[in-house]
Each structure stands twice: as structure tokens, then as C-alpha cells.
Amino acid sequence: MINFDKNTRLTTLLITLFAFTFISDISAAESKWIAIGDLHNWYSEQGFEIEVGRTGQVRDQQDGLRWPAQYSFQDVQAAKGLWIGSTNYADPVAGKTFDYKVAHIGPRGPVDSKAEIMTQKFKMYAKYDHPNVSVDGEPASTLEFMDLVDSVDVNMLPDRRILNVVNTSMGITMTRNIIGFSNQNHNNYHITDYVFENTGIYNEAGDSFSKTLTGVYFMFQYRYAASREGGPYGSGGYWLPQNTAWGRNTVNEVLGEYPADGEIRAQYSWHGLHSQAADGHDNIGAPYYGEGGDGHLSAQHFMGIVTLHADKSTTDHTDDLSQPSTTWYIGSDDPITYNNDQYNPSKMQGRYAHMMLGHPAKSQAEEIGYTATDWKFASTADNWGNDPGGYSQAQAFGPYDIAPGQKIHIVLAEGVSGLSREMCYEVGGNWYDATVALGGLSNPDGSTPASKDEYKNNWVFTGEDSLLRTFNRAIDAFEADYAIPTPPPPPDKFEVISGGDQIKLVWSNSAEDFPGFAGYKVFRAIHQPDTTYEEIFSCDLSNLTNEFADVKAKRGFEYYYYIVSYDDGNSNQVDLGAPLYSSKFYTMTSKGAKLKRPPGKSLDDIRIVPNPFNIKASGGELQFGPGNPDRLYFYDVPPVCTIRIYTERGDLIYTIEHTDNSGDESWDSITEYRQLIVSGIYIAHFETPEGESTFRKFIVIR
DSSP: OOOTTTSHHHHHHHHHHHHHHHHHHSOOOOEEEEOSSSOBEEEETTSSOOTTTTTOOGGGSSOSOBTTTTSTTOBOEEEEEEEEEEEEEEETTTTEEEEEEEEEEOSSSOOOTTTTEEEEEEEEEESSOOOEEEETTEEOBTTTTTOOOSEEOTTOSSSEEEEEEEEETTSEEEEEEEEEOOSTTSTTEEEEEEEEEEOOBOSTTOOBOOOOEEEEEEEEEEEEOOOGGGSTTSSSOOOSOGGGGGTTTEEEEEEOSSOOTTOOOEEEEEEOOOTTSGGGOOOTTOBOOSTTOOOOBSOOOEEEEEEEEEBSSSSOOSBOTTOSSEEEEEETTOGGGSOOOTTOHHHHHHHHHHHTOOOOSSOHHHHHTOBTTBOOOSSOGGGSSSOTTOEEEEEEEEEEEEOTTOEEEEEEEEEEEOSOHHHHHHHHHHHHOTTSOGGGOOOTTSOOOSSHHHHHHHHHTHHHHHHHHHHHHHHHHHHTTTOOOOOOOOOSEEEEEEOSSOEEEEEOSGGGGSTTEEEEEEEEEESOSSSOOEEEEEEETTSOOSEEEETTOOTTOOEEEEEEEEEOSTTOSSSTTSOOBOOGGGTOBSSOBOOOOOOOSSGGGOEEESSSEEHHHHTTTTTTOTTOTTOEEEESOOSSEEEEEEETTOOEEEEEEEOSSSSEEEEOSBOTTSOBOOSEEEEEEEEOTTSOEEEEEEEEEO
16 A cells, blocks of 8 residues: 655655556547436447547546435546457458457547547437526526537427537447436436447448358446545545555355346445455445544445346347356456557457456355445455456356447446445444444344444445446336436526625526426525535415525535425335425536625725634634634724735735625635635735725734
């Protein structure tokens, strides 16, 4: 395990060299997000999502497949790959026949966007666009830079659809449609519908051939690592060993390798035991352990893929229960996962050999010692196998013979589930608190646990059942041709307006014509947007309104809001009578609103709060929330003035131009050079445009 604190210079050098090499090789690719449900993920125009393929930054090793996306650093996606292989391929570019031909996307870059994978179309379609959300007149939607809609189609069944078409050097054109729903019963999975057609187009110019492709496999790879929050690229706590960030201890399970009719065909993963967990504690669920820790679980995620459909052949489009024909695990750092060479016979033969492996006698999870009825393991995942990067899921469909103009249709759903954020804190906190008697704790089945680890792990592994339930809902949606109930749309305009004694919320009535519309609910969070929200307002048809005044907001704190529309619950197929809600992400604000007082009547009214500022003694109550631990406020200032902060000896360290005509201004105790000020006496000078001025002295104790 590399310790960033002790090896900062070496680590920085290695990361810089790796990043430079990676970025210099990779071709830039456009990406789009589906981000209207609790699962957020980005998708690449190149046809699959390679390692650090969105930003090219090493710190984004875990990037995407965020659940629950309301909270920061919930990414569990590390790398993905798609290989397309064929036998006896007469290559029109090389001018010779290869025993095996493989075109590839990932799991590592670069992707050859000129001669191997050629993007033809990449568009986002929406049932309706995200609303116009503002705070104090400024755009403030959390979706502003994520939900980039190209076209609105009100007749579309899902809420979002990405259409991606790529030609490959194999002469196969891949069309994938990726869809997502906002219905709360279906918002933690995305469905990807693939059509692979033998168009014969093999280069960027659009030249084509007409020949039958034989022995064709489509192999997908999924490298998962749950989750980013506790690792080196997460929240800053860094309570997990570094190599958890690339999935060294990821455990992979397979279901339905030889399915009977109706048996689910799925592969899924979770955060397994790690031998280097701090002080040797049980790290299932990745509890926040150590100095400053509170025990909350940061890797409760179960994530994976379920097969919804795979053609038997190009002429028989019924679902083939024997597909995928390969469900293997593959070393994530295996040399075969690195750069492809589509004209290197040995490399292509090696990749093709992986496609036709079939099913292992035991899944990786079974090799490690996991059983479906017991959370205990025979060994830690990171000590199993010899691949330093851990192991990825691999699934291959085929072999198929595809004549010119013929197609193969494959449909997959990818989902993430697990304990709720609230339960992560409750269960993890109970586990962490050694003073809690086991007699006061209960397993999910109501029994008393024999140990705190058993208690924690039994709760974590309820996520396995939750993921399987997610898979079954994806199957239901597919079998219904995606005609699942649609929640009402959100208001198409949502404004938050800071005031002197209240924060006013105003929204449009655009959602009220939706069949079954029943009302609105407003939710609020304090200090930061990625935390738990509380419901603060609700109305129905009997008291319907389009505005609300938050008169309980307190001065000096920042507030974040969202509003949802809801229906009468009559269309809810999962829980009849329970309302369906518009997605919170449509209206969730990314900019804080706060109370503003009227300007002071004279310079004599000016106050500095708190003064003295003693961060150790205040206990957080005099500061303005955990997100602003160093904030000071200047109250009752003139409507327009310049505030200059000096040290006691007269050095100017910060200047604030106060221009919003209110009586409030804040300062986060930093200098012009972004340095946090030290203990001492400071002087604030206030000057109006008319030349009036005054001084205030304040004390900082750290």
C-alpha cells in the first residue's frame, strides 16, 4: 500500500508520468450522461467506457456508475471494454486473411477512432428537457453540465435515450440505445440495447465489402471498484487501501450460466475483504475507520449486469438462454487488457481465445470462498489470484455467423443497489461504536448477531437481494417494451430567491395538466447539496399553490432545495397507491441560498460575527455549517461598500467589494493568496462610495 502522506513526491511523479503518457496517446471523445435517476453514468461516443476515458485524469480511476448519485464520490465504475472477434477474416486493409480478427474498445486506451472504431452518431433524446432552475437569478441546476439534451420527444417511453452508432474495422456497425427512467422503482439501472449489423463498412471513408463473417463473438468486460468515497481519489478521508480504487479486492459472482427457462442470467460484484484494512478490521462495506472516522459504510454497493435478450442467430431472434456463452473473470492488469493491435495475429488470437472460454467450474466469488447463504469468506479477495489489479467480469455472446445485411440483437441492463445512505450511517455507526451491546442490535431477519462484524455484514449483504430485485424490474420493463408508468414531469421553471427574512421559492404550473397529477413537495438541505434533505412543504389539489416562503431559514446558513411533482399513485405497478414522483435531480439546486438582511442605517451598526472567532471553543454552533468552518460574517453593512481586511500591523490581506444592496457579507478567513489566516488580531475597514468609513477590530483564535 502506498501512503500518499509519506510518499507524496514519488506518487505525484508517477501519477504525472502516467497521466502524461495516457493523455498524449488517447483520442478525445465526446461523452454524455444519463443523470435523471438515482444512478448516474457517462457514456462515450466511441461505443464503450474505457479506463479514465472521460477526463483522461488518473484521479478519475473510479468514474461513473454513481449510486446513490445524490451524494459525492459514489462512483463504482473503473473500466469497461468491448471486443468483437471473428474467424478467417480476409482483411481488406492488410490484404491478407487472419485466422482471428478482433476490433476493440477498451478496457484501456487509446481507442483508434480513425481506423478501428469510427463514430457515426451520438445524440441524447429526452421525454422532456430539464427545467430552468435558478438561485437569485443565476442558473443553478445540478444537471446544467450533465444533462445535454439534443432533442425532445414527448412520445418517448423512457425519460432519456442516448443513440450511439459506430462503424468498426470488422465491417460490423454497432448501434446502441441506452435508456434511463426517473420512475423511483426503475431509476437505479440503465438498459443498453445493442444491434450488431454486418454492413461491411470497414474504414473512415465508408468503404465496404460484402462477405459473411464467421465465428463472431461480442465480449464485454466490466471492471468495478466500490467505491470512490473511501479511497485515494475520494472524499479526503482515505480510509481504504489504495488499490481498492482499481478493484484489487472486488469480488465477482455469476448467476444462470446454465439457466432453465426464466432463470436470471447475471454477473455482479461487491467490495470484498482486504488484507490491508487498517488495524486488520473487517472492511466489508468499507466502514469509515480510524482517526476522525464515524463508521459509516462507503462501499455498500452491489453492481452488475443482467442479460435481457440475446438472439439465437441472425435468422432466429428468439432469446437464447445459453447466451452469454462465456462468463469468465479476467485479470484486470492482464497484458491482454492493454492496447490492441488489430493487425497482430498473436494478440488477436489471444483475445479471441478469451471470448470462447465458456464458463469456469467456479466463479471468482466461489473460488474465494463466498457462498450465497453465508457472508463469510475463506480468504481475502486481494490475496486471491496473482493479478495486482484484481479481477473483472467478462461475458461473451456467440459464436454467430453474420451474412451481409444480417443483424444480432443483444439487450443488457446495468444496475447498482444496496443499503440506503441513512442505513449506511446507522449500521456503520453501530458497528463502529464498541460500547453498543450486541443485545441491542438485530440482523435483518430480527435475530441477534454473534459479533458486530456479523451484524454489519448481514446488513451489507441485503444489497445482494436489492440488486437482484433491480435486475428483475429491468426484466419487467424490457418485457413491457418499456411501457412502465411515467411519473408527472417537474415544473419547467423553479426559482429560489434569497430575502431578508425568508427564502422564497416560486415554480411554474406546467406539470399540473399531467394525468393523475396530485401536488408538490419541497425538500431542503443545509450547508451542502450532497446530504440528506428533509421535506419542508407539501400541497395537494385542495390547497394547490406555486410558491412557498421558507421562513424557518436561519441567517448565515446556506440552503439547497428541490421540488417534485407527484401523482395519485393509481399507476404505480410496484406499490399501488404510493405516489410516483418526478426526479429530484431535475430541480435540485447547485447554488446555496441564504437570508439577507437589509443594509445598516449607519456605519455604527456594523458587527462582525463571531468575535472573537475561536474555532475550538465554538463547537460549530457559531460557525456557519460544516461546509463553512472558517466563515465570518459582517452584519448591517452599507448597501454598497468596500471591505478591506488588515493584519494588526497594517498589512492588507483581503479586499471584498460588497455590491448586492444587502446588509450581509461573508468572508472565509483566507488571504488574497488563498491562505487561511492564523491566530491574531485583525482590522476590517469599511468604506462607502461617498467616502464615509469606519474600522472594526476582531480576534481569531485557532
